[in-house]
Amino acid sequence: MSKICQITGKTAQRGNNVSHSKHRTKRVFDVNLFSKKFFYVEENCWIQLKISAAGLRMINKVGLDAALKQAVAKGYVDWKDIKVIGD
Numbered sequence: 629m630s631k632i633c634q635i636t637g638k639t640a641q642r643g644n645n646v647s648h649s650k651h652r653t654k655r656v657f658d659v660n661l662f663s664k665k666f667f668y669v670e671e672n673c674w675i676q677l678k679i680s681a682a683g684l685r686m687i688n689k690v691g692l693d694a695a696l697k698q699a700v701a702k703g704y705v706d707w708k709d710i711k712v713i714g715d
Contacts, residue, residue: 633659635683635695637704665713666692674713 632639638659644652660681668675670693679687687695699705 631659631661632678632704633661633680633683634677634705634709635679635686635699637699637702638680638682668692668696671712676711676713 640659641657643655643657645655646652661678663676663678664684665674665676666687667673677683683695690698696705696710700707
């Protein structure tokens with residue numbers, strides 16, 4: 629999984645660089661992604677997710693378990709794709 633938020637499903641967008649003379653060239657707007665470790669209380673283990681800043685805000689708002697269940701329901705991540713870090 630590259631450049632996709634596992635919680636919100638955000639991906640890179642395409643757009644234009646616009647110069648002073650209004651000359652347009654294609655470019656990519658990447659997602660603000662980073663790897664973050666969370667302690668998953670329901671499974672009593674540490675997991676590592678590749679999430680965006682918006683995904684982190686969602687986890688802070690609704691909780692890790694609810695955010696993961698929403699992401700699985702929408703098809704952004706599968707339970708087997710979640711990386712479990714050493715117990």
